[in-house]
Amino acid sequence: MATVAENRYGKEGVRLVRVHRSPYNGNTFDEWTVRVLLEGDFDSSYTEADNSKLLPTDTMKNTVYYLAQRTRATAIEDFAKELVDYLIKHHSQISAVNVDVDRKSWTNIVTSNNVRHPTAFTQGSNEVQFTNVRRPRHGNFTIASGLRDLKVMKTADSNFVRFYRDKLTTLADSTDRLFGTSVLATWTFEDASAITDYEKTRQQIRSLMLDLFAAHQSESVQHTLYAMGKLVLDSVKSVNKIQLTMPNLHCLPVDLSRFGEENKNEIFMPIDEPHGYIQCALTRPPPKAALSSKL
């Protein structure tokens, strides 16, 4: 005898390209990958081989394309919310819907005479922008949005010194190292049901993080990660939490003395693995009134 504890099912890897054709401003080009997962009254499909309540995952895929055609949403968060609402409204056996949308980073080609081409695009980097949107039938949206594979590198202003040592520590102090990472940032919103310009918020967070990374006098990945997250929380009031994952993508100086050459901190060997893995979630401190009422 076994009872179903938790279950969810759906479709993932629903790939979608959407072109919006404006008669005046050229086209927009979006490439999204969608995952839809349903929770609800589906236990009997597992225990009784009863498919009568199973919305086929194939239909979920079709629903993605149907709504992509009808929606006016441009932000992935707004599209995900519409998809969640549609599925809950049309299928009474569903108790909650989870939607993930990833967006690849396509932008208009800027031609050599510095003109933004209205109908030609380039995928400038592997950066992915994403959102996870969830809503139970009788509840509010939770939204976690972010970006990943944002690769950045500093060639100055990065130290790692005065760290804890034991008998196995061989790492030397470094006062002029390369600092490369691939930022994964996920943030959640104070009030996910509020009207938010998600795309503007994402661009603002991205710019804040890049500006901080570039300017920071870094004493460690941890130090810079915290400064980036703190700046986002201080500057973007609609965000209440941000989690940053910043692997330390080491570039090791090559010993050129073996070839009778001096390495003036210019020749490095990039190392994929092993690499440092630094992760920290930051939240704003609770307001003072809330703190004192807890004492």
Ligand SMILES: O=c1[nH]c(=O)c2[nH]c(=O)[nH]c2[nH]1
């Ligand atoms: O910024 C760093 N943080 C660490 O925790 C660490 N550990 C290490 O070997 N190098 C580094 N660099």
